[in-house]
Amino acid sequence: MRNVVLLCLDSVRKETFDAYADRLADRSALTFEQCRAASSWSAPSYASMATGDLPHEHGVHTHDTHVTGIDRSETLFGEFESHRTLGVSTNVFAGSAYGFDSFFDEFVDVTEAHRFPEGLDPVAVRSESDRTGPGVYLEFLRAALGSDHPLSTLANGGVGVLDSASENAPIPKLFDDGARAVTRTSRTLIDDTEEPFVLFGSFMEAHTPLRHLRGFDRSLHSASNTFTTADRTVWELMESPEEHREFLETRREVYGASVDYLDRVIAKFVDWVQANTARETTVVVTADHGENQGYAFEDGLVRHKSSLSEGLLHVPLVVVNPPEGYPETEDRYVSHLELRSLLAGMARDEVIDPTSDRIVAEHVGMSAGPEPPGRTEHWDRLMRAAYDGTTKYVWDSQGARIEYELDPDRPCWQRRVDDATLPEWATDRFDAEAYAYKRRALAEQTASSSADGVDEGVQDRLEKLGYV
Known part of the structure; x- marks a missing residue:
């Protein structure tokens, strides 16, 4: 039995991965050139994977972001009865919340x-405290010194304070996102x-x-140390992309630098992994979805709101050390819907063909976040x-x-041809009509906000990411 490692890069489109992830490309023995995500933002995409x-x-989906209704036996991880399943996540929607x-x-x-998991989470300590001001810090210090891992707890507190301070200072952000x-x-x-x-x-x-992060390659972008994409809302950018052309160009540069940084960290x-695991280990790298960057061929859209553009769906899928028998490059379509069978087969040292013509x-709904x-x-x-083939059909619950x-x-390019007549095979794949399912999902909505039922730390993280 092989070990399998699945690494997901949030919001990384295929085009940018190809341009900036040379190290991972060099280590890969199998590349799926035409991989498509099953949805356009994290919660539904991870559930589909x-x-x-x-x-x-x-x-x-947007109207219910929790996966608690899905049993492990119904998932990819339930396929590995002989394996120990391990998870480490910085994505709140692919997390315990x-x-x-x-x-x-x-x-x-x-x-x-909370970068040192063996230590206490400072946000959790703060949430449980009745104190305000300096008293909170004293209570955290007392909790740290009384914990099983005081140094790790203090490190969590120190890094958290420095990270927050560097976000608003005219210096590079000191620490990465995890x-x-x-x-x-x-x-x-x-x-x-x-x-x-x-x-x-x-x-x-x-x-x-x-x-700009301290670990980014400065030669890859022209952003100042005070530049942040948080300065412009997604709705401002999409309403008039030409007015924000310089901002969008800088945004793309910093985005590329972030992928370069991920490439360096993950390649190491x-x-x-290859040097320190006794069994053969296959490493699969993909993205949960891509990112719209305001290009004309994606209708000026930015981020990953209400779109099934190629910028969102065309994602990388590369494999390091696959079982023998796979080609170096696969040019047919492969969907994230096939990851479950692909990874399970690789763990058994089998050659699986996940491709399709x-x-x-x-996607169902706008995705979490402020309304337009x-x-x-x-x-x-x-x-x-x-x-x-080279044709893509897109339709929605409003009749388009x-x-x-x-x-x-x-990669990630598309050109609108005309209004479409949908082929029967396409609509037959969906066992619920679009408008009817959307209306039912909205009526049965279990959470009015993506932050409902989660703790203070998760709410803070969602707000920072623009989901609240």
Whole structure:
């Protein structure tokens, strides 16, 4: 039995990965050039990767972001009865707050204030305290000194304070969004595991808000130390992208630098895994979804709101040390819906063909976050996409039907051709009509906010990421 490591880079589109992730590309023996995410933002995408189901089938989407209704036996991780399942995540939607930890034997949440998981979480200590002002810090110090791991707890507190201070100072941000903590914690979990293992890790460095980080390559972008994408709302950028052209260009540069940084950190981790695991270990790197960057061919859209553009769906999928028998490059379509069977097969040292001539994707609702200033129903619609060769069909719950032309040699690009007549095979893949399912999902909505039912620390993180 092989070990399997699945590493997910949040918000990394294929085009940018190809341009900046040279180290991972060099280490990969198998590249799927035409991989598509099953949905356009984290909560439904991770659920689809785990289950092999579309959002309307597994039920995780804008109107219910929790995976607690999904049993582990129905997921990718339930395929590995002979393996120990390990998870380390910086993504709140792929974390314990939303039930994602229930899929694993051992799971660790990493946040900016909790980079050393063996220590106490300063935000949790603060949340449980009745004190204000300096009294909170004294109570944290007392809790740290009385904990099982006082040095790690104090380190969490110190890093958290410095990280917050550097966010608003005219200096590079001092600490990353958890990438080094994820790889460090993953090494510890692997060292403590004797049986075959499956490790899941998520990385948030390419997710907004973006700004210059101390570890970024300064030659890759022109942003000042005070530049931050948090200065402009997604709605401002999409309303008039030409007015924000210089800002968007700088944003793209910093985004590229973030992918370069991830490439360096993860490549070192991949090298460590290959050198320090007794069994053969296959490492799979992908992204939960991509990111719109305001280009004309993606209708000036920014971030990952209410879209099934190629910038969002065309994501990297590379494999380090696959079982023998796979080609170096696969040019046919592969959907994240097939990750479950692909990884399970690789763990058994089998060659699995996950490719297809036709694939589909879906999102239900706007995605978590503040509502737009107008046209709320438009942004909150259900959208579906179907691929067939160089043709892509997109339709929604408001009656739009659009055909796009794709170019296999231009990642993340699409060109609108005309209003579409949907082929029967595309609509047959969905067992619920778009408008009817969207109306039902909205009526059955279990959470009015993505922050409902989560603790203060998770709410702070969601607010920083623009989801609240």
